[in-house]
Amino acid sequence: MEAGRTLCSTGYGKPPWTFKGSALYQLHLVKAETARAFIPKELRLVEAFGYTLGGFFLANYEDSPAGAFDELVVIAGIVWNPPTSCAWAARVFVNSDEACDHGRKYVGLPSQVARFTKRITTVRGQPNRKSCSFLNMLGLGTTTKCFPKDFMDLQVREIKSHAATDICNIKLPAIGPAPKHDKNLGLAVKMSLPSFSGLSEYIPNLLKYSCHIDCRVRAVEPAKVSGPSFATEEDTGKSLQHLHAHKSANSTTKELIDNERNLSISVMLSKPLIALEFNCLKMRVEAPIVVANCSKSSLKVS
Template identity: 65%
Template sequence: MEAKQAKPPSGYGKPPWVFNGSALYQLHLVKAETARAFIPKEFKLVEAFGYTLGGFFLASYDDSPVGIFDELVVIAGIVWNPPTSCAWAARVLVNSDEACVHGRKDVGLPSQVARFSKKITAIPGRSDTKINRFLRMIGIGTVFNNPKNGLDIQVTEIKGPAVTDICTINVGTASLAKAMPDLNSNKLMGPVIKMSLPSFSGRTEHNPHLLKYSCQIECRLVLP
């Protein structure tokens, strides 16, 4: 009889799961007809004049149930399920195998392993020439500022031997100081803000159930 090696327990344990770090949350208008392709038909899309509210959430976690990792969540739009509306993630990219497995099986997210490459660059007068297939497909496009200095974050999806460049995000000097306040020695911290972000997920091959949950966020804004 062949002995099977016991699988080590996940670092996540039971919820609630606590994450600490820096994040940039940017909202964009997305064409409703494009967003519907990523949202289950049972949901009614919250839209006006042919658009819904999508965007992205880019986070760098200093501490989490599985340690340090980066995450990019692309939000297709907002869906309505009385008595509230919830965000729907079209894509989730993380540079942690354990975070990817947890997202797929426990949270019902379309998680995928990716590589996050970060580089501070001087880019005077530069225009946006990067290919940004997925974000552009849902109407967001590459997030690009044109500052004197910025942080280039390139996200590359990894599927076995296949490697695909997903997007390049450039965060300008002002936004960089706000998104990553540890880089700004003269920062002024604003008041603590608490918010609840209701979300739906599931209906994937790894978790076919429909899940509804809420992310409780406590943060400080960095004042200019």
């Protein structure tokens, strides 16, 4: 496959592909050692003091080429690709077979089908408090009111061969539809989020694609993430050791897949830094471009 060539999906129609809905983009401090387990060694990880920026992107799409569906993108870390940096996804969970197939075969993403179980609970509000003045200066500040507030408890379980595996539980404020002109939804912004993908069993080449986002964004309290009981620091260390051993032997065993899943859970459980709520989201995804004519075992990037 030639470098510079774009990949197009017949099921999704011609790119760019448009997705509409709402999302939460949460940045975490992820241990560089954990992030490197997912990122090709030839790519330079952006890190400082043993950590990189990872986290997750949780979206609820009301309209897309695959219809309405939920998506959880676990971001392992950030890699440097002059003149900018790009995110690398450790795992992508979707509750749509079509979206999963598209992600694997046309975007080179590590997509998995998952079950998203949602439950709304009401929690009594806390006394009024304002967010930090820096966020207020940017127009991203929020104020907590003293009245009951609805929260959503979201359970994500990976589905494979009719078996369900717990990934995580996420507790976050329930987001309802609201008019785009509502200033309480935050600043109207446009941004582009470049990402790398590929080097998978479906697409052996390195790909690069961009998500162009038009939305209203505001800072919110980070969502609380909990995981399975096995996702301890000791288990993370064991998973790293096993993963390196299996990769060195070019193994694709079930144990390798399980270790990658466990490490993606550890990314979700890492320390949150900031959470951004995207309302009135319109995301345009460009067709991926092959940036290196290489395989997973022979990647060379300048």
